[in-house]
Amino acid sequence: MIAYIARRLLQLLPIVLIVATLVFSLIHFIPGDPVELMLGDGARAADISALRTELGLDRPLGVQYAAFLRGLLRGDLGKSLHYQRPVTTLLLEHYPATLELALASLLVAFLIAVPLGIAAALNKDRAIDHFSRFFALLGVSLPNFWLGPVLILLFAIYWRWLPVSGRDGWLSLVLPALTLGTALSGLLTRMIRSSLAEQLHQPYVLTAQAKGLSKRQAALRHALKNALIPVVTIVGLQFGALLTGAIITETIFSWPGLGRLVIQAIRLRDYPLVQGGVLLISMTYILVNLLTDLFYATLDPRIRLQKS
Amino acid sequence: MMGALRRRPMLVLGVLLVLSVSTMSLLAPWLAPDDPTEQLLDRRLEGPSGEHPLGLDELGRDVLSRLMFGGRISMFVGLIVVTMAGLVGTMVGALAGFLGGRTDALLMRISDVFMAFPGILLAIALVAVLGPALRHVVLALVVIGWVGYARLVRGQVLQIREQEFVVAARSMGVPGRTILLRHILPNVLPTLTVQASLGMAGAILAEAGLSFLGLGIQPPTPSWGAMIDAGRSHLLDAPHLAIAPGIAILVTVMGLNFLGDALVDALNPRLHDREIRRF
Numbered sequence: 001m002i003a004y005i006a007r008r009l010l011q012l013l014p015i016v017l018i019v020a021t022l023v024f025s026l027i028h029f030i031p032g033d034p035v036e037l038m039l040g041d042g043a044r045a046a047d048i049s050a051l052r053t054e055l056g057l058d059r060p061l062g063v064q065y066a067a068f069l070r071g072l073l074r075g076d077l078g079k080s081l082h083y084q085r086p087v088t089t090l091l092l093e094h095y096p097a098t099l100e101l102a103l104a105s106l107l108v109a110f111l112i113a114v115p116l117g118i119a120a121a122l123n124k125d126r127a128i129d130h131f132s133r134f135f136a137l138l139g140v141s142l143p144n145f146w147l148g149p150v151l152i153l154l155f156a157i158y159w160r161w162l163p164v165s166g167r168d169g170w171l172s173l174v175l176p177a178l179t180l181g182t183a184l185s186g187l188l189t190r191m192i193r194s195s196l197a198e199q200l201h202q203p204y205v206l207t208a209q210a211k212g213l214s215k216r217q218a219a220l221r222h223a224l225k226n227a228l229i230p231v232v233t234i235v236g237l238q239f240g241a242l243l244t245g246a247i248i249t250e251t252i253f254s255w256p257g258l259g260r261l262v263i264q265a266i267r268l269r270d271y272p273l274v275q276g277g278v279l280l281i282s283m284t285y286i287l288v289n290l291l292t293d294l295f296y297a298t299l300d301p302r303i304r305l306q307k308s
Numbered sequence: 309m310m311g312a313l314r315r316r317p318m319l320v321l322g323v324l325l326v327l328s329v330s331t332m333s334l335l336a337p338w339l340a341p342d343d344p345t346e347q348l349l350d351r352r353l354e355g356p357s358g359e360h361p362l363g364l365d366e367l368g369r370d371v372l373s374r375l376m377f378g379g380r381i382s383m384f385v386g387l388i389v390v391t392m393a394g395l396v397g398t399m400v401g402a403l404a405g406f407l408g409g410r411t412d413a414l415l416m417r418i419s420d421v422f423m424a425f426p427g428i429l430l431a432i433a434l435v436a437v438l439g440p441a442l443r444h445v446v447l448a449l450v451v452i453g454w455v456g457y458a459r460l461v462r463g464q465v466l467q468i469r470e471q472e473f474v475v476a477a478r479s480m481g482v483p484g485r486t487i488l489l490r491h492i493l494p495n496v497l498p499t500l501t502v503q504a505s506l507g508m509a510g511a512i513l514a515e516a517g518l519s520f521l522g523l524g525i526q527p528p529t530p531s532w533g534a535m536i537d538a539g540r541s542h543l544l545d546a547p548h549l550a551i552a553p554g555i556a557i558l559v560t561v562m563g564l565n566f567l568g569d570a571l572v573d574a575l576n577p578r579l580h581d582r583e584i585r586r587f
């Protein structure tokens with residue numbers, strides 16, 4: 001297993017380097033002069049020149065790139081133009097809120113998808129199965145930037161059960177987590193349904209039933225564990241969608257996380273902060289994918305024994 | 309029609325939903341009751357009425373007309389993104405799968421990098437630096453979209469190129485290019501259709517999401533995402549402003565997903581195997 005982890009980490013290095021390079025080049029894709037754009041119309045020439053020096057944009061590209069990578073290794077991503085504070089400090093301040101929201105959404109998705117997926121697989125082609133298919137499609141089709149305002153309208157404005165926005169206690173987490181978790185719950189319901197239905201046809205489940213277990217008992221005690229393995233992979237891959245979905249959800253609910261910080265930074269043309277935010281979200285995504293693979297390899301030894 | 313509905317209700321429902329939205333958007337200049345940018349400032353935020361079935365927005369513009377014209381943007385972005393991403397992805401995937409070896413390794417490593425980024429984040433970052441405009445939204449969505457097609461086509465080509473009819477063509481001396489274009493790619497087409505249908509749903513959602521964040525289509529051009537964003541400030545006094553465009557997105561995306569899903573069912577013989585084995 002250690003050899004497998006080492007191999008995966010080595011494979012990851014070039015990807016991390018390329019992602020970092022792309023994030024570094026973002027500022028160079030800006031049409032025109034990025035410094036003039038950041039300072040806006042009517043900026044004084046002296047200020048433009050000072051900011052250019054501060055950002056290192058007056059140096060040759062190679063030198064800028066080397067400095068960016070050196071800074072990255074030290075955890076130094078420069079200073080935010082708007083907040084006048086280190087980008088790393090700002091990102092770390094906002095990171096826990098985003099992780100909290102993503103994990104709560106994951107919980108919401110599981111709470112909806114596991115019972116619904118199991119019920120659908122056990123009652124194939126009956127009403128609950130049709131409902132689960134419809135719900136799955138509805139979940140992936142609902143835009144979260146619409147679901148959020150609708151939930152606010154119902155639960156916060158009309159019925160006043162939950163707060164409209166902000167991050168103040170677990171009640172304020174309910175609506176954002178529902179908004180962000182619904183799409184994933186649709187996808188997971190579908191996965192659990194098909195994966196469990198496939199397992200129910202396996203000989204070991206039939207054996208368990210032949211030994212006297214009911215279909216439900218056989219499904220819950222034996223088949224479910226195996227059915228959840230491919231679901232783990234989907235959850236890993238979808239974590240990235242949760243992190244990016246959080247950008248919109250945090251904007252709707254004024255949730256003080258990374259996503260809202262990045263969107264504000266885009267509006268303020270605070271490019272060092274945009275670069276830092278994009279880098280941190282991407283790195284989290286890469287790390288979660290790695291952890292998913294490792295978890296999968298722990299469950300299924302065939303994967304870690306493969307040569308490539 | 310009734311028979312088809314009974315056999316494949318999802319397919320029929322999907323086609324109907326997509327057709328209705330496409331017709332409504334395509335014929336917007338003739339069907340829309342008003343000019344989508346005309347402002348009746350003294351009647352701002354007016355609720356639905358006979359004259360304006362979905363009411364008026366924060367600048368006194370007819371919501372139904374804006375919805376119909378907004379549909380044109382959504383469908384246009386969806387179609388063009390799917391076409392461009394599909395073409396690029398199919399080319400990359402077909403070359404990687406057919407040529408194999410170093411070309412395959414190189415192309416797949418490039419696609420690994422694009423997969424390493426969470427898609428929409430890359431689109432947001434690109435539009436953020438390039439500036440909010442329709443062509444930048446399309447470019448960003450193509451940049452994040454082609455990878456899915458490339459992976460799919462590569463996998464299909466790898467499978468099909470080992471089949472007997474391809475081996476037979478090769479042994480008869482048919483050139484590689486002809487084999488790829490005449491024999492392999494037509495067989496990839498059904499799977500591509502499914503991907504295109506689901507991909508268009510994704511592109512429409514992504515465009516609306518970017519417009520919602522203020523990074524997409526700029527005012528006064530109507531866009532469903534931007535309409536929801538504007539309606540958010542009036543949830544209390546005029547909730548219909550945010551609700552109507554949301555339902556339009558939901559109906560379109562659901563229609564495309566129904567269609568894609570029904571096509572998967574129709575094209576996936578493994579499901580039939582399972583049905584047959586049951587008896």
